[in-house]
Amino acid sequence: MLTPERHARILELLQANEVVRLQQFVDATTSSESTIRRDLAQLEEERKLKRVHGGAALLKGKRDEQTVAQKSTKNLQEKRKIAQLAAQSVQPGDCLYLDAGTTTYEMIPFLTVEDLVVVTNGISLVNTLLEQGVQTYLLGGAVKPNTHALIGRGALTSMQSYRFDKAFLGTNGIHLQHGCTTPDPEEAMIKEQAIALAGEAYVLADPSKFHEVSFARFASLEEVRIITCEEKEIDLSSFQQHSKLEVVTS
Template sequence: MKWCYNKRKRGDFMLPDERFRRILEIIRKKQSVTVQELVKQIGISESTVRRDLAALDKKGLLHKVHGGATSIDAGFGAEETVAKKSLKNVDEKRRIAQYCAEIIRPDDFIYLDAGTTTEMMIDFLTEKKASYVTNGIMHAKKLMDYGFRVYLIGGELRAVTEAVVGEEALESLRKYNFTKGFFGINGISKKSGFTTPDVNEALVKKTALSQCLDAYILADASKFGRISAVCVAGLDQAVIVTGKLKEPSFLKYTAIKEVSE
């Protein structure tokens, strides 16, 4: 006689509400979590974790992403400073920045959005005949120091991102027609598109993107599956340049360029 052993873990026998409570408690503390982390911490099987995450996502209590989940608050409200962002995912950002710098041509009129990855692009730029417009204070200074022709749009300076925003910035952008635009972003979601926490910065991104013949979103892996407070554009309105794409289903929504090692 063959005996069949059920591989369910002890936690699988917990009531669903108790499992949900534990999962949400962990995600509130960590902001994001993988399936395997939940398996270990709660003592439930992988299949149960995936079912529970799907149920909680449907209830709007978390965001289910490839291989795990993020807090519903991840990316909303407060934003990290440029100094903190510049220390994260540096190698991937550098590869993305180099690829984008290499596709600029002599006759290009470029919009360079404020952001840590777009700033890294400047280190790889070689095309001196192109012209550059930016709302990034540090971007403008760096471009000038490297000998590029640069235009800084006017407006209000937002300290946390060192970006120029406001109605004056929007009016300036509406006068331009860019051949290519390169943008930073906080969240990329199938449901909400490209998102960012601040409404004024979102308006600048949205306006600049609408003035571009070709638009590129520079995004490391941490941006996928995240949703911030304000929508900038739908996924089909820009090409995403990233490292190794972990969730191929995003390819159904827009063109994506993977820049692997």
């Protein structure tokens, strides 16, 4: 049986049964225990299921995670490392703003300190935040269909009720002259205001974003801390002069 077939069969069994033990998967796929374990590990990475001792269970909030889950298979390891580094800046009692996006999403499992309050404009983050037991606030506003981010006037005005210790933002481009940019001007406005309302603003960017420029600018290099992981092709030293830079040594 081929890997995608097995994965499909596993998810199918889970849809039907909510909780399934390892041996059932073995019987259903005529594969070994080891293979099933590997499959389960992988599917958990992709956030398609939750492993439990003795088998696997369906994720509770499966409904609006799908789009995020698909995206997050790409560069997942890099993103997770960056996310982990970013999460280390968080202190007990902090009030955070988390941008909608896959990198910020990956931060959530690492947000383990006590007494956090998180404000976000990403509907997809809410479920996971609540499962972590984090007190969660959502901005209001128009829902952007493909990303499920909240944007527009409503989002801007409802953000004004909050102040943040730290804001964590994703980006599409980081450039020496043009700063941080993103394709959607609406989202750029939100990011810009989040930076203004935050004591410290962190931009999370994997190496592919450097020297890229997108349409709408939301920050200069000077006003944010950039968190990334190192890559030999990219020379980060030029950025170091303009911005506070934190790099994961992978």
